[in-house]
Amino acid sequence: MNEAWYDILLSHKKGVKRYGVEPRLVFPGTGRVQLRLWSDNFYPAMGWMAPMGEYKIDIRFLFTAGGRAMKIAAGPFKIDV
Numbered sequence: 001m002n003e004a005w006y007d008i009l010l011s012h013k014k015g016v017k018r019y020g021v022e023p024r025l026v027f028p029g030t031g032r033v034q035l036r037l038w039s040d041n042f043y044p045a046m047g048w049m050a051p052m053g054e055y056k057i058d059i060r061f062l063f064t065a066g067g068r069a070m071k072i073a074a075g076p077f078k079i080d081v
Helices: none
Strands: 003-010 032-039 054-057 060-065 068-073 077-080
Antiparallel strands (some): 054 077
16 A cells, blocks of 8 residues: 565676566555665575675666656665675
8 A cells, every 4th residue: 555665686797787666656646665675696505694795776766746757866875785
């Protein structure tokens, strides 16, 4: 109900990656979205508890509000996942 989350598996390979989200969300008013970031840089024998890595991320949200296309950028930041 006006809340959703997406699990995004980040690639440890250098380069620009684009991640689309499906299904796309539709909120009649306000809503909340959680992005849960995971790394694909792990040791299979240790599972998800292995050291993962540092990522430089620039998140951009594309959405429609009031019939207008909008884009919001978080700006680049680094994160340990």
